[in-house]
Amino acid sequence: MSLQAVTHLGAPGATMHPARDTKRVVFAAALGTVFEWYDFFVYGSLAAFFGSLFFPKGNETAALLAALATFGAGFVLRPFGAIVFGQLGDLIGRKHTFLVTMLVMGLATAAVGLLPTFETIGWWAPATLVALRLLQGLAVGGEFGGAVTYVAEHSDPRRRGFTTSWIQITGTLGLFLSLLVILICRQSMSAEAFVAWGWRIPFLVSIGLLLVSLYIRLKLEESPVFQQMKAEKKTSSNPIAETFGTRQNLRIVLIAIFGIVAGQAVVWYTAHFYSLYFMTSTLKMSHDQAYMYLLIALLLGTPFFLFFGWLSDRIGRKRIVLTGCALAALLFVPLFHGLVAYGNPALAEFRAKTVVHVQGSDCQDNQSILKQVFQPTATNTCTRAKSFLAGNAVPFVVMSGGPALRVSVGEQMFDGFDEAALRAALLARGMPVDADPENIHGPMVVAILFVMVLMATMVYGPMGALLVELFPTHIRYSGVSVALQFGNGWIGGFAPFIATAVNVTTGSNFAGLWYTVAVAAATVVIGALLLPETNRRDLET
Numbered sequence: 001m002s003l004q005a006v007t008h009l010g011a012p013g014a015t016m017h018p019a020r021d022t023k024r025v026v027f028a029a030a031l032g033t034v035f036e037w038y039d040f041f042v043y044g045s046l047a048a049f050f051g052s053l054f055f056p057k058g059n060e061t062a063a064l065l066a067a068l069a070t071f072g073a074g075f076v077l078r079p080f081g082a083i084v085f086g087q088l089g090d091l092i093g094r095k096h097t098f099l100v101t102m103l104v105m106g107l108a109t110a111a112v113g114l115l116p117t118f119e120t121i122g123w124w125a126p127a128t129l130v131a132l133r134l135l136q137g138l139a140v141g142g143e144f145g146g147a148v149t150y151v152a153e154h155s156d157p158r159r160r161g162f163t164t165s166w167i168q169i170t171g172t173l174g175l176f177l178s179l180l181v182i183l184i185c186r187q188s189m190s191a192e193a194f195v196a197w198g199w200r201i202p203f204l205v206s207i208g209l210l211l212v213s214l215y216i217r218l219k220l221e222e223s224p225v226f227q228q229m230k231a232e233k234k235t236s237s238n239p240i241a242e243t244f245g246t247r248q249n250l251r252i253v254l255i256a257i258f259g260i261v262a263g264q265a266v267v268w269y270t271a272h273f274y275s276l277y278f279m280t281s282t283l284k285m286s287h288d289q290a291y292m293y294l295l296i297a298l299l300l301g302t303p304f305f306l307f308f309g310w311l312s313d314r315i316g317r318k319r320i321v322l323t324g325c326a327l328a329a330l331l332f333v334p335l336f337h338g339l340v341a342y343g344n345p346a347l348a349e350f351r352a353k354t355v356v357h358v359q360g361s362d363c364q365d366n367q368s369i370l371k372q373v374f375q376p377t378a379t380n381t382c383t384r385a386k387s388f389l390a391g392n393a394v395p396f397v398v399m400s401g402g403p404a405l406r407v408s409v410g411e412q413m414f415d416g417f418d419e420a421a422l423r424a425a426l427l428a429r430g431m432p433v434d435a436d437p438e439n440i441h442g443p444m445v446v447a448i449l450f451v452m453v454l455m456a457t458m459v460y461g462p463m464g465a466l467l468v469e470l471f472p473t474h475i476r477y478s479g480v481s482v483a484l485q486f487g488n489g490w491i492g493g494f495a496p497f498i499a500t501a502v503n504v505t506t507g508s509n510f511a512g513l514w515y516t517v518a519v520a521a522a523t524v525v526i527g528a529l530l531l532p533e534t535n536r537r538d539l540e541t
Contacts, residue, residue: 025154028216030166032102033147035209037140037174038181039109042202043133046182053117053199054126075493077134081141082481097146097477099217105139106210108132113203137489144171145481152468153476157536158313164464165309169302171460172453175272176298181205183291242475249479252470256483257491259531260466263325263523264459265492266516270332271452272298274496274516278336279445281500282393282509283344284434296446301453308461316533317466322524324458329520331455333513335448340393340509342444346432347393354429356396358385358507360405363398381405381417386504388419394426396507469534491519 081101088097112132118125148167155163181202189198244250272294279290312320341348363382382398382405389396407414409425427433471479499512 026151026163026166029147029151030170032213032217033144033167033170034173034177035102035106035206035213037171038177038209039105039136039174039206041171041175042109042178042182042206043112043136046199046202053195054129055118075137075489077137078141078485078489078493079482081138082145082485083141083478084138085141085146085477085481099214101139101141101146102210102213102217105136106206106213108135108139109203109206110210113200113206141481141485141489145484146477148464149468149477149480152465157538160469161312161317161462161465161535162306162310164468165306165461168309168460168462168464169305171268172272172298172302172305172456176295176302178202179291179295179298183288183295186288242478249472249475253479253483255526255530256467256470256479257487259523259527260321260463261483261487262491263328263520263527264321264456264463265488266495266519267325267328267459268456268488269492269495270328270499270513270516271449271456274499275336275339275449275452277496277500278339278509279343281391283340283347284393284432285343285440286434286437289435289437289440293442293445294449297449297453300446300450301457304454304457305461308458309465312462312465312535316535317462317469318527318531318533320462321459321466322527322531324455325520325523325527327458328455329517329524331451332516332520333510335452336510336513338448339445342441342448344432344435345439345441346430346436350430350432351393351395354394354409354426354431356389356394356426356507357399357408358382358389358396358405359399359408363400363405384419385417385422386507388417388422389507390504390509392426392431393509394431395509398507466534469537470532 085097085101088100109132112129115128115132116125144167147170148164151167152160152164185198185201186194242249244253276290276294279285279293280287285293308320308324340351360382363386385405385407386396386398405416407417407422409422409429412425414421414425467480467483468476470483495516498515502512502515503509
């Protein structure tokens with residue numbers, strides 16, 4: 001079945017005009033996906049802020065870790081969403097399946113905006129928040145793979161990379177929209193009002209976005225490739241069983257996860273989210289400053305999703321994706337060092353001349369990070385000291401031995417954890433409380449963030465077309481969704497939490513970045529050896 005024979009979008013019985021109607025398909029699918037990513041990422045944009053709302057007070061680093069773990073919880077069910085909705089997408093069609101995912105996502109997001117805080121209902125607040133994040137993860141697990149498959153199956157093979165890059169751009173646009181709405185809310189009311197009730201507005205906005213998205217998506221026709229496959233009775237009776245149950249298909253899934261998606265996931269989430277947490281929690285910038293710098297970088301970098309999608313139609317997908325991963329592995333650590341130097345020069349100077357030594361028997365507790373998340377008020381003195389130091393970006397070295405905790409700042413020694421005395425000693429050595437807006441080199445901060453986003457566009461822009469072209473038609477929705485969500489959900493989504501937890505454990509604000517570096521580098525090796533070039537493959541096979 002050719003595109004010329006497909007029914008016109010929203011006008012049954014009419015002949016389709018490929019160029020014009022492909023644009024309509026892309027617009028409708030992409031706009032709905034933007035809104036769905038907005039719903040998923042609005043929590044991520046406020047995660048550092050949520051620590052004080054939904055978790056016990058008294059340990060800021062523990063609350064931040066708990067908030068980041070809750071953000072990661074949204075990724076736990078994404079692979080299962082991919083399995084459930086991928087199966088439906090290959091059995092009943094692309095269109096109807098991502099209508100269901102959109103409805104689940106919109107309602108879960110709106111419910112977060114109505115949720116009572118920890119002060120009101122205690123531990124029921126974070127428990128309910130985690131449950132809603134799990135529902136969001138289930139929904140997004142089936143949405144993105146369906147959207148990119150749907151658009152690819154409408155596309156001209158010669159422009160498939162460029163066409164699907166409009167879907168790849170939606171994650172960043174969703175994040176951009178969430179940051180913009182939050183920034184408008186914060187600047188239109190007092191800080192006290194935002195903490196009291198204003199934070200709910202970005203979540204409740206999703207109700208309107210849901211109605212718009214459903215209206216637009218209901219006008220879509222089914223994918224022509226799926227219609228042809230169904231007419232010829234070539235649909236799979238059990239797509240998930242075929243995806244995992246045959247050696248050839250399982251090999252494709254594993255190559256897709258570890259040779260493409262894993263690297264993309266850590267690069268994207270480190271560039272878009274961990275950089276935001278780093279600026280607010282480590283560099284102590286105000287939220288408004290950090291949002292503004294990232295918004296500018298996203299505005300400058302987002303068009304490159306389309307550029308690299310377009311370029312992949314000419315020189316191939318594989319080399320662009322792997323080059324982006326390789327650059328990220330080489331540059332992320334020095335780029336974050338640059339963020340410190342230009343984002344908070346006083347902190348950079350303080351760190352250069354200060355190293356704190358932490359020693360004590362309690363410091364051998366390897367479960368301290370998990371205890372901070374699940375028992376934030378019951379941590380031992382060593383963990384509290386490390387959390388305080390990490391929360392203030394103070395480099396420290398943990399030493400073994402000694403029956404009691406001792407913290408050394410230069411020649412000064414403190415027995416036990418005396419936060420007031422330790423803070424006074426560090427302030428005397430020049431520790432900044434907050435980033436001084438007058439000393440922030442804004443253009444350089446934006447330039448560094450732009451380079452991070454640019455590497456993410458290299459990896460992500462061509463990836464949709466590459467994944468769609470890897471999988472055969474009858475299991476395409478399932479295969480693309482499963483590969484995307486295992487890689488993004490379990491490898492990339494927890495990158496901010498892992499980086500922060502490693503930093504607290506090691507005393508270095510950069511050690512956690514080695515997770516991103518290692519995964520990106522491994523993706524380069526695996527992809528170079530096993531990933532085929534897929535450009536212009538026939539999608540009707």
